Amino acid sequence: MLVQLIHNPASGTHHSARLSTLAQAFEACSAKVVMGTTEIDGNMQLAKESDLICVSGGDGTLRLVIAAIQKSGAKTPLCIFPAGTVNLVAREIGYASEPEQFASEVMRGYLAGPKARLKEPIANSDHGPFAACLSAGPDGVAVARHSPQLKRKIGRSAYAWSFAKLFLRWPREKFLLEVTATDGSKNSLSCEAFYIAKGRYFAGPWTLTPEAGLGKDHFHLIALARAGRWNFLRFMLSVSRGKDPKNLSFARPYQARSATIEHSKNIENSQFFQEDGDSMALKPSQIMMTDHVIEYCLPLDD
Numbered sequence: 261m262l263v264q265l266i267h268n269p270a271s272g273t274h275h276s277a278r279l280s281t282l283a284q285a286f287e288a289c290s291a292k293v294v295m296g297t298t299e300i301d302g303n304m305q306l307a308k309e310s311d312l313i314c315v316s317g318g319d320g321t322l323r324l325v326i327a328a329i330q331k332s333g334a335k336t337p338l339c340i341f342p343a344g345t346v347n348l349v350a351r352e353i354g355y356a357s358e359p360e361q362f363a364s365e366v367m368r369g370y371l372a373g374p375k376a377r378l379k380e381p382i383a384n385s386d387h388g389p390f391a392a393c394l395s396a397g398p399d400g401v402a403v404a405r406h407s408p409q410l411k412r413k414i415g416r417s418a419y420a421w422s423f424a425k426l427f428l429r430w431p432r433e434k435f436l437l438e439v440t441a442t443d444g445s446k447n448s449l450s451c452e453a454f455y456i457a458k459g460r461y462f463a464g465p466w467t468l469t470p471e472a473g474l475g476k477d478h479f480h481l482i483a484l485a486r487a488g489r490w491n492f493l494r495f496m497l498s499v500s501r502g503k504d505p506k507n508l509s510f511a512r513p514y515q516a517r518s519a520t521i522e523h524s525k526n527i528e529n530s531q532f533f534q535e536d537g538d539s540m541a542l543k544p545s546q547i548m549m550t551d552h553v554i555e556y557c558l559p560l561d562d
Contacts, residue, residue: 261370264310264336266296267343268321275343278359279316282341285363286314298324310336312370312557318344319536322391330382330389330552337377337555339366345411346537348392348461352474353378355559365559378556381477383458385544390535393462394547396521397453397487397532399423401431404531404539430489433532436522442478442515449512452487456480456519456547463537466499469506469513474556477549481514482506518548 263286267279283293294307298321306313306328313329313336315322322340329336342350342357356362369376382389402423411418432452439447455462457472457480472480482505484495491510498505506513521544533540 261291261312261367262307262310263291263293263312263314264296264307265293265314265316266298266304266321266325267316268298268324278343282314282316282359282363285359286367288360289363289367291363291367298328304328306332306334306336308334312336312366313338314341314366315339316341316343318342318346319348319391320344320538322349323389323536323538326382326391326554327388329554330550335555337370337557339369339557339559346464348459348464348536349474349556351465352392352460353556353558362559365561366557368560369558372560376558376560378475378558379553380474380556382550382552382554383456383479384548384550385535385540386546387540387542387544389550389552390458392459392536393455393457393468394533394535394544395453395455396435397433397455397484398426398431398492399453399463400532400534400539402426403534403537427489431532432487437481437483438520438522439481439483439514439516440518442517447514449483449485451483451485451512453484453492455482457482462499467502468499470504471515478515478517479547479549481516481519483512483514485510485512518546520546 265283286293296305298304315325315338321344340350340355341362342355356365385394405422435451435454437449455468457468460467460473462468468482469480494508495505498508505511533543
């Protein structure tokens with residue numbers, strides 16, 4: 261069995277010794293390992309003969325690998341070793357964080373065949389796929405303005421510090437959305453922030469809506485009609501306490517297949533947008549479900 265182990269050498273969380281330990285753990289399970297690296301332009305080399313692709317990194321690294329798989333048309337199943345700052349997809353699937361346990365459980369899952377696979381329909385913006393979430397609003401600005409140096413020192417707390425500094429000059433914008441719901445109905449709305457959840461988790465152990473989760477052929481969208489300081493804090497407090505934000509008067513939830521975005525003329529760049537915890541290089545104008553499906557190899561214990 262051949263496992264391609266893909267990592268992002270430019271990531272602030274990259275640790276070569278831990279990666280080597282992971283490779284040795286797969287080899288101890290009788291797998292052959294070939295290494296691969298992500299490229300920001302998506303032109304990474306996927307081993308055509310591989311039986312399993314293991315992504316060592318966070319959701320941003322996973323997104324790049326999904327884009328390469330989507331582009332190549334490969335059908336190779338995936339697994340994610342949680343080695344990033346935030347690991348939303350790995351958290352939801354339940355992958356272990358210790359290399360030996362991870363490799364052992366993933367190999368059992370692979371050998372179990374289709375019954376141990378999670379089929380995940382892919383959601384794209386018009387600039388490529390995202391793995392877990394995409395949003396626009398103040399948190400997108402916080403992601404764009406965070407310090408990578410501070411992130412390497414204190415992890416995801418660097419985002420919290422960046423967000424706290426926004427209170428001195430709070431960013432507000434208008435977005436016009438046309439949302440196509442799962443029943444085919446179209447809804448036009450104006451909002452100051454919106455959140456799209458493909459997976460269960462957002463920004464760590466929090467859930468935007470209890471109905472979100474991997475494996476579904478739609479995404480969940482929550483639009484905030486008003487996102488001033490107070491309303492935004494109420495929204496974040498609701499999410500952090502495990503409450504459904506649809507009960508807030510300024511929040512509107514949708515189960516959707518697509519959404520088009522009309523930007524305010526004041527938005528000259530993409531700093532309001534983030535996907536999978538990374539600032540977007542280009543502002544999106546459309547989010548849509550695709551016909552492409554990837555398979556996650558589920559971990560199985562003894």
